[in-house]
Amino acid sequence: MLEQIDSPYDLKKLDKKDFLLLCREIRQFLIEKVSKTGGHLASNLGIVELTIALHYVFDSPVDKIIWDVGHQCYVHKMLTGRKDQFDTLRKFNGLSGFTKRAESVHDVFGAGHSSTSISAALGIAKARDLKGEKYSVVAVIGDGALTGGMALEALNDAGRSETNLIVVLNHNEMSISENVGSLSLYLSKLRTDPTYNKLKQEVDNLLNIAPPIGKSLHKYIEKIKDSVKQLVVPGMFFEEMGFTYLGPIDGHDVGGLIEVLERAKRMKGPILIHVVTKKGKGYKFAEKFPEKFHSAAPFDIQTGKFVNEEQETYSDVFGKTLTEMALKDDEIVAITAAMPEGTGLIHFAKLIPERFFDVGIAEQHATTFAAGMAVQGYKPYFAVYSTFLQRAYDQIIHDVCIQKLPVVFAIDRAGIVGEDGETHQGVFDLSYLRPIPNIAIMSPKDANELVEMIKLSRNLDFPVAIRYPRGKAGKFDITRECSIEFGKAELVCEGKEIAIFALGRMVEKALKAKEILKASDLQPFIVNLRFVKPLDEELILDISNKVKFIVTVEDNVIVGGVGSAILELLNSTGIHKPVLRLGFPDKFIEQGDVESLFKKYNLDAESIANTILQKYKEMR
Numbered sequence: 134m135l136e137q138i139d140s141p142y143d144l145k146k147l148d149k150k151d152f153l154l155l156c157r158e159i160r161q162f163l164i165e166k167v168s169k170t171g172g173h174l175a176s177n178l179g180i181v182e183l184t185i186a187l188h189y190v191f192d193s194p195v196d197k198i199i200w201d202v203g204h205q206c207y208v209h210k211m212l213t214g215r216k217d218q219f220d221t222l223r224k225f226n227g228l229s230g231f232t233k234r235a236e237s238v239h240d241v242f243g244a245g246h247s248s249t250s251i252s253a254a255l256g257i258a259k260a261r262d263l264k265g266e267k268y269s270v271v272a273v274i275g276d277g278a279l280t281g282g283m284a285l286e287a288l289n290d291a292g293r294s295e296t297n298l299i300v301v302l303n304h305n306e307m308s309i310s311e312n313v314g315s316l317s318l319y320l321s322k323l324r325t326d327p328t329y330n331k332l333k334q335e336v337d338n339l340l341n342i343a344p345p346i347g348k349s350l351h352k353y354i355e356k357i358k359d360s361v362k363q364l365v366v367p368g369m370f371f372e373e374m375g376f377t378y379l380g381p382i383d384g385h386d387v388g389g390l391i392e393v394l395e396r397a398k399r400m401k402g403p404i405l406i407h408v409v410t411k412k413g414k415g416y417k418f419a420e421k422f423p424e425k426f427h428s429a430a431p432f433d434i435q436t437g438k439f440v441n442e443e444q445e446t447y448s449d450v451f452g453k454t455l456t457e458m459a460l461k462d463d464e465i466v467a468i469t470a471a472m473p474e475g476t477g478l479i480h481f482a483k484l485i486p487e488r489f490f491d492v493g494i495a496e497q498h499a500t501t502f503a504a505g506m507a508v509q510g511y512k513p514y515f516a517v518y519s520t521f522l523q524r525a526y527d528q529i530i531h532d533v534c535i536q537k538l539p540v541v542f543a544i545d546r547a548g549i550v551g552e553d554g555e556t557h558q559g560v561f562d563l564s565y566l567r568p569i570p571n572i573a574i575m576s577p578k579d580a581n582e583l584v585e586m587i588k589l590s591r592n593l594d595f596p597v598a599i600r601y602p603r604g605k606a607g608k609f610d611i612t613r614e615c616s617i618e619f620g621k622a623e624l625v626c627e628g629k630e631i632a633i634f635a636l637g638r639m640v641e642k643a644l645k646a647k648e649i650l651k652a653s654d655l656q657p658f659i660v661n662l663r664f665v666k667p668l669d670e671e672l673i674l675d676i677s678n679k680v681k682f683i684v685t686v687e688d689n690v691i692v693g694g695v696g697s698a699i700l701e702l703l704n705s706t707g708i709h710k711p712v713l714r715l716g717f718p719d720k721f722i723e724q725g726d727v728e729s730l731f732k733k734y735n736l737d738a739e740s741i742a743n744t745i746l747q748k749y750k751e752m753r
């Protein structure tokens with residue numbers, strides 16, 4: 134079946150009875166490919182039937198299908214002519230793991246971050262109406278993504294509009310972890326309440342025989358239908374927001390899905406279709422552990438085991454250290470915006486559930502919620518990926534920093550993250566945090582320093598950001614006492630003529646570059662900066678005065694990063710020496726494995742050494 138499909142048009146030629154086999158083939162394909170490349174397996178396994186039905190009923194790219202987050206778009210990519218590229222999924226120069234406008238006309242709106250689809254869809258629908266054009270606009274959003282503020286803002290706006298717009302809610306009761314919040318409970322109630330479903334079905338059936346009955350009777354039945362809903366499911370959230378609610382629908386029955394989508398296509402105004410699916414469907418390990426197979430590393434299909442599973446990550450170091458501290462310290466609270474596994478806070482959640490808060494995909498709310506807890510004397514640690522904290526910029530400024538509240542931002546996935554690509558690279562946090570008054574920013578060179586920084590942050594009574602990378606951490610000692618002094622850098626090796634000021638994981642690369650430079654008789658000073666704000670001005674100026682030229686190395690964009698901070702410092706103190714700032718250029722960094730990307734952007738040890746050598750030669 135799959136062989137025959139290179140476009141949605143091919144799908145429409147299939148007999149509906151063939152869909153069962155097609156679904157099986159698609160699942161097999163996904164499991165085989167993702168077991169090698171890694172990727173968002175569980176979400177895609179769950180959305181096979183829905184994607185087929187969507188492409189069967191709608192005419193992409195004339196009709197617009199907008200995927201929220203975009204992590205569940207693999208089947209969509211397979212059906213829109215990209216299945217032959219799956220060996221390159223998420224690789225350097227390969228197929229993106231998200232929707233991407235540059236990749237296909239069928240990817241109407243690019244994504245990676247959550248909860249944008251309804252806003253984008255409403256914008257597209259309004260543009261269509263202004264231009265007097267005719268096509269359907271469909272947003273596909275998960276129940277996790279629906280916990281994001283933007284999705285609710287968009288529902289609020291769309292519901293009161295007369296715009297023709299279809300929102301398909303893919304309800305699998307999972308975000309990455311179990312979904313949270315009252316909306317999630319409400320959806321579960323809709324999904325499981327048999328009385329409601331039966332009554333509703335009966336009324337719906339009555340309505341479906343509308344032609345023979347008069348207009349007034351039809352209206353009357355509509356009214357009854359509304360009252361029944363009111364009676365049985367108080368609130369009817371979506372209908373009261375102005376949407377026509379259709380559902381819940383079995384999301385693994387292609388025929389049923391096609392029927393409801395066709396019906397929705399003919400209806401006017403904003404429609405919400407509630408589709409019930411199982412995350413991970415069709416692969417027993419993904420069904421059992423959907424959170425592990427959400428963003429899966431390569432794995433063995435037979436055993437479901439991941440490659441390198443045992444090694445601990447920076448996130449584990451953070452989670453375990455904070456848990457250890459919080460077991461002895463009642464004031465520590467931990468907050469995540471739907472990332473308990475990814476941030477390592479799962480360790481905390483298991484042992485201290487009463488002081489662990491998963492607020493849903495709601496980074497803005499999480500930040501101000503942390504501020505509120507700090508006002509009441511708690512010490513909140515909000516663990517969040519660098520890229521997702523971008524969402525909460527005003528909350529950091531307005532709610533935390535202006536009030537100088539002692540919230541700690543544990544910024545995970547800082548620097549490049551690799552395969553998730555440009556939407557997820559954490560290369561802006563230094564630049565967006567540095568200008569904010571009252572916040573301290575630090576970054577450990579290794580896992581042990583991370584342990585110490587977390588301990589140091591406990592007694593700082595102002596906002597703090599600790600940034601650390603994605604990935605394996607190496608050995609660490611959780612009992613390590615804090616030997617780091619606030620605002621002080623570490624002189625790692627003495628040298629002459631050249632100074633390298635490096636931050637975080639770039640310290641290791643600077644040290645390797647120093648080894649390479651030995652062959653050219655160069656011996657730079659190496660400074661582990663530790664602090665971006667405040668900078669260790671004394672040490673930086675002292676070393677800068679001793680050398681001919683200065684190099685800064687960071688895994689942030691150069692614009693506004695720590696190199697810029699040092700340049701500003703030197704400038705303000707009248708030291709005018711050449712400063713070579715190494716970091717990421719002023720562009721979005723593409724997907725690929727982290728080491729290839731470091732190489733491409735001349736940030737691997739060898740390239741750093743070469744660039745320094747070249748600069749040194751130019752100066753002589």
Ligand SMILES: Cc1ncc(C[n+]2csc(CCOP(=O)(O)OP(=O)(O)O)c2C)c(N)n1
Binds near residue numbers: 179247274412521
């Ligand atoms: C702003 C933002 N925060 C967090 C994430 C991480 N994230 C990606 S997918 C996801 C869960 C989405 O759940 P849902 O929408 O229900 O989709 P499912 O995987 O269940 O199909 C999360 C938390 C993100 N992409 N964007």
Ligand SMILES: CC(=O)[C@@H](O)[C@H](O)COP(=O)(O)O
Binds near residue numbers: 202245309427428603
């Ligand atoms: C789609 C999304 O935003 C997450 O699933 C993300 O891809 C997870 O990244 P990690 O694999 O680094 O936890």
Ligand SMILES: [Mg+2]
Binds near residue numbers: 307312
């Ligand atoms: Mg979900």
